[in-house]
Amino acid sequence: MSAHGAAALFEVRSVSKYFGNVIALEDVSATVRAGEVTCILGDNGAGKSTLIKILAGVYRPDEGSVLLDGEEVRFSSPREARARGIATVYQDLAMAPLMSIWRNFFLGSEPTKGWGPLRRFDVAFAKKTAREQLRHLGIDVRDPDQPVGTLSGGERQAVAIARAIYFGARVLILDEPTSALGVRQAGVVLRYIVQARDRGVGVIFITHNPHHAFPVGDHFVLLNRGRVLGDHRKGEITRDDLVREMAGGAELDELTHELEELRRGE
Amino acid sequence: MAEAGDVERTPQATTGPPADERVVGVGPVARVLQRPEIGALAGALAVFALFTSTATTFATLDGAAVWLDVAANFGIMAVPVALLMIGGEFDLSAGVMVGSTGLVLGLLVTELDLNVWPAIALTLLFGAAIGLTNGVMVIWTGLPSFIVTLGTFFILQGVNLGVTTVITGTVRVADIDLGDGFESASKLFASTFWAPHNFTVAVVWWLALTAVGTWLLTRTRFGNWIYAAGGNAVAARSVGVPVAFTKIALFTMTSTTAALLGVMTALTLRSVQAGQGIGNEFRYIIAAVVGGCLLTGGYGSVIGASVGALIMGMAEIGIPFSGWNSDWRFLFLGIILVLAVLLNTTIRRRAEEARRR
Numbered sequence: 001m002s003a004h005g006a007a008a009l010f011e012v013r014s015v016s017k018y019f020g021n022v023i024a025l026e027d028v029s030a031t032v033r034a035g036e037v038t039c040i041l042g043d044n045g046a047g048k049s050t051l052i053k054i055l056a057g058v059y060r061p062d063e064g065s066v067l068l069d070g071e072e073v074r075f076s077s078p079r080e081a082r083a084r085g086i087a088t089v090y091q092d093l094a095m096a097p098l099m100s101i102w103r104n105f106f107l108g109s110e111p112t113k114g115w116g117p118l119r120r121f122d123v124a125f126a127k128k129t130a131r132e133q134l135r136h137l138g139i140d141v142r143d144p145d146q147p148v149g150t151l152s153g154g155e156r157q158a159v160a161i162a163r164a165i166y167f168g169a170r171v172l173i174l175d176e177p178t179s180a181l182g183v184r185q186a187g188v189v190l191r192y193i194v195q196a197r198d199r200g201v202g203v204i205f206i207t208h209n210p211h212h213a214f215p216v217g218d219h220f221v222l223l224n225r226g227r228v229l230g231d232h233r234k235g236e237i238t239r240d241d242l243v244r245e246m247a248g249g250a251e252l253d254e255l256t257h258e259l260e261e262l263r264r265g266e
Numbered sequence: 267m268a269e270a271g272d273v274e275r276t277p278q279a280t281t282g283p284p285a286d287e288r289v290v291g292v293g294p295v296a297r298v299l300q301r302p303e304i305g306a307l308a309g310a311l312a313v314f315a316l317f318t319s320t321a322t323t324f325a326t327l328d329g330a331a332v333w334l335d336v337a338a339n340f341g342i343m344a345v346p347v348a349l350l351m352i353g354g355e356f357d358l359s360a361g362v363m364v365g366s367t368g369l370v371l372g373l374l375v376t377e378l379d380l381n382v383w384p385a386i387a388l389t390l391l392f393g394a395a396i397g398l399t400n401g402v403m404v405i406w407t408g409l410p411s412f413i414v415t416l417g418t419f420f421i422l423q424g425v426n427l428g429v430t431t432v433i434t435g436t437v438r439v440a441d442i443d444l445g446d447g448f449e450s451a452s453k454l455f456a457s458t459f460w461a462p463h464n465f466t467v468a469v470v471w472w473l474a475l476t477a478v479g480t481w482l483l484t485r486t487r488f489g490n491w492i493y494a495a496g497g498n499a500v501a502a503r504s505v506g507v508p509v510a511f512t513k514i515a516l517f518t519m520t521s522t523t524a525a526l527l528g529v530m531t532a533l534t535l536r537s538v539q540a541g542q543g544i545g546n547e548f549r550y551i552i553a554a555v556v557g558g559c560l561l562t563g564g565y566g567s568v569i570g571a572s573v574g575a576l577i578m579g580m581a582e583i584g585i586p587f588s589g590w591n592s593d594w595r596f597l598f599l600g601i602i603l604v605l606a607v608l609l610n611t612t613i614r615r616r617a618e619e620a621r622r623r
Contacts, residue, residue: 103490
């Protein structure tokens with residue numbers, strides 16, 4: 001596979017994962033470089049979730065290897081993966097809706113000042129930093145005290161992405177960040193993805209929507225029933241081909257054909 | 267309040283750079299109205315005005331000393347109960363625990379002839395152990411804390427009666443003031459100041475606990491964990507918040523504070539009834555809810571809970587001061603609880619409305 005260059009930041013090579021006699025993933029390879037977006041495309045049941053969990057350190061592959069900076073790694077936990085700079089933003093975003101933006105931003109990693117019993121949450125720093133980091137992504141929160149629940153879906157994604165980048169993510173794994181959003185909001189999130197990419201982060205964008213993947217992706221890895229159906233670089237594939245391949249390619253042709261037959265029969 | 271919010275809404279599309287997002291501007295008025303304790307503060311002013319007009323002695327220093335003492339006895343417990351509720355849990359044994367710990371202190375002093383000071387230390391340890399048990403049970407079983415602490419409530423109620431009857435032959439432990447060290451301990455836990463109005467020292471404890479609780483909630487890492495443990499425990503765990511530790515610590519704080527109040531009650535009354543404190547658990551919860559805490563966790567205020575306790579203290583005293591039958595206070599409690607829940611639900615819906623957009 002041509003995609004496996006030496007400069008790959010994060011890579012899975014021929015990984016397989018079995019649950020009993022169910023093949024969740026078989027011989028799947030994908031790679032992401034710094035400042036690039038790799039899209040993992042697949043319908044429900046294609047193995048996207050299993051792949052995310054392998055990338056995020058939740059599962060270890062039964063076969064194949066995971067490589068960070070070209071060296072094989074075996075993460076024992078998601079925490080370890082995070083410590084090595086691999087941040088995963090799940091659909092639920094790991095946020096408490098009634099808590100303010102700055103509280104959510106630093107949740108679990110609160111900055112402190114002072115010593116002993118006077119050691120306290122550095123609130124001023126947290127507010128300022130959360131606001132600055134969101135501005136880097138092109139979103140202007142006027143009031144960092146606003147509860148996250150009052151933000152739009154796209155803005156909440158932005159908070160999660162900004163948080164991951166701030167805490168040193170080199171690889172950002174986004175699990176279906178656009179799936180629950182309207183067209184407009186999805187466009188906003190795609191812009192955040194591009195902004196993260198431009199800051200040198202390697203982005204792995206998992207989606208079932210080729211229309212969202214095509215404008216931002218540098219690589220497209222298509223999964224189907226746990227196997228790689230196609231692996232394309234940007235420019236090697238048109239949007240229509242991507243949509244067609246994603247929708248099942250030959251199967252879709254067959255379906256179209258059948259539908260036409262039906263219509264002729266009427 | 268909806269009107270105020272609408273006035274503040276200024277779609278950002280015309281001004282800011284990210285024209286694709288509707289950022290809602292929040293003015294100072296709207297921000298104040300969004301504070302969780304605002305409803306309780308308005309309520310407290312209304313209740314104060316009501317009883318000032320119906321009872322001539324209510325708004326005097328002598329009157330205030332009386333209702334502040336009652337408020338303090340609710341407020342001392344409302345602080346940890348509010349923190350626990352923001353952390354997503356209940357403690358129905360918080361009321362009976364005041365009785366249990368008071369009895370423990372009384373028995374240590376009267377039956378074992380212990381000096382009051384070490385007896386207080388042991389009592390606080392006993393309280394901490396009960397809360398630790400509550401917390402560990404809730405985390406370990408995964409059952410709702412409502413059920414687990416209801417169990418603790420009945421167990422303690424039974425033990426209080428049973429043990430007291432077996433040891434003393436009556437349903438009370440008396441003569442605590444005969445113990446060594448009673449005088450000095452009373453100075454700290456059960457004295458009064460500012461003669462001739464005689465404010466109780468409980469008021470000072472209450473204010474101090476409110477300040478410490480507020481600082482803990484809003485200005486420490488632990489406070490952030492409390493909000494997150496109640497607001498979204500799964501998310502909190504996934505970003506490394508020690509949710510189990512946070513909740514167990516909150517249960518322990520609640521029961522230790524109950525032990526503190528038990529000590530204060532025992533030293534003030536010099537005797538403890540086996541039924542002491544029972545029924546108050548709901549008053550602590552009402553104070554927290556009136557003060558803006560959500561029953562579902564993740565949101566609330568310690569100051570609000572203390573204001574809730576203040577409202578209840580004023581009502582308990584204002585009703586008899588006005589010459590009305592004291593039984594009316596239950597009606598009053600019920601009404602302010604329902605009003606507070608309605609208000610809080612509105613606040614929460616507004617905070618979460620974007621989720622359903």
